[in-house]
Amino acid sequence: xxxxxxxxxxxxxxxxxxxxxxxxxxxxxxxxxxxxxxxxxxxxxxxxxxxxxxxxxxxxxxxxxxxxxxxxxxxxxxxxxxxxxxxxxxxxxxxxxxxxxxxxxxxxxxxxxxxxxxxxxxxxxxxxxxxxxxxxxxxxxxxxxxxxxxxxxxxxxxxxxxxxxxxxxxxxxxxxxxxxxxxxxxxxxxxxxxxxxxxxxxxxxxxxxxxxxxxxxxxx
Numbered sequence: 001x002x003x004x005x006x007x008x009x010x011x012x013x014x015x016x017x018x019x020x021x022x023x024x025x026x027x028x029x030x031x032x033x034x035x036x037x038x039x040x041x042x043x044x045x046x047x048x049x050x051x052x053x054x055x056x057x058x059x060x061x062x063x064x065x066x067x068x069x070x071x072x073x074x075x076x077x078x079x080x081x082x083x084x085x086x087x088x089x090x091x092x093x094x095x096x097x098x099x100x101x102x103x104x105x106x107x108x109x110x111x112x113x114x115x116x117x118x119x120x121x122x123x124x125x126x127x128x129x130x131x132x133x134x135x136x137x138x139x140x141x142x143x144x145x146x147x148x149x150x151x152x153x154x155x156x157x158x159x160x161x162x163x164x165x166x167x168x169x170x171x172x173x174x175x176x177x178x179x180x181x182x183x184x185x186x187x188x189x190x191x192x193x194x195x196x197x198x199x200x201x202x203x204x205x206x207x208x209x210x211x212x213x214x215x216x217x218x219x220x
């Protein structure tokens with residue numbers, strides 16, 4: 001999926017990256033805009049829609065827009081900080097978004113498994129770092145490593161491997177900035193990649209839901 005969100009300035013990025021809808025009957029998540037029409041038949045289960053239900057919560061929409069707004073901000077940059085400083089906010093918000101998406105997915109998966117809320121809270125509290133949540137916690141909850149899951153939900157026409165690798169690169173740059181204050185790795189090219197991959201990022205987590213959470217929620 002190719003996009004050019006970095007070229008768009010006068011429209012909220014969430015309108016383009018977050019229109020994923022949830023069927024209240026079978027739990028499938030897709031981009032069928034007709035779900036907003038009451039009575040529209042779900043293409044998956046055939047049952048009529050009661051109303052449009054957005055899959056991603058408002059916090060995800062806000063973070064998507066913050067990534068986009070940071071990219072187009074006109075904050076002054078001093079020569080001592082390096083020409084890349086303006087991209088730092090974009091990358092930091094992009095990393096916050098990927099981690100918020102992961103937490104939503106993990107919570108949803110554990111709730112589908114009917115784990116008590118106390119255990120869910122404890123697992124997230126004991127694994128506060130992103131590498132813990134993408135690592136051992138993800139494997140424990142899902143049963144597969146993150147990399148394997150990404151490949152599993154990829155198709156010949158839509159691979160999520162590249163956006164997964166971008167997530168890793170962005171997090172490394174974010175961590176370097178947070179720990180050392182260095183902004184030199186936060187290039188405009190990387191920031192542009194983050195913005196342009198916002199639709200692919202939300203698409204990845206929609207497919208993770210369909211592949212791993214939905215079958216548990218709707219066991220027959």
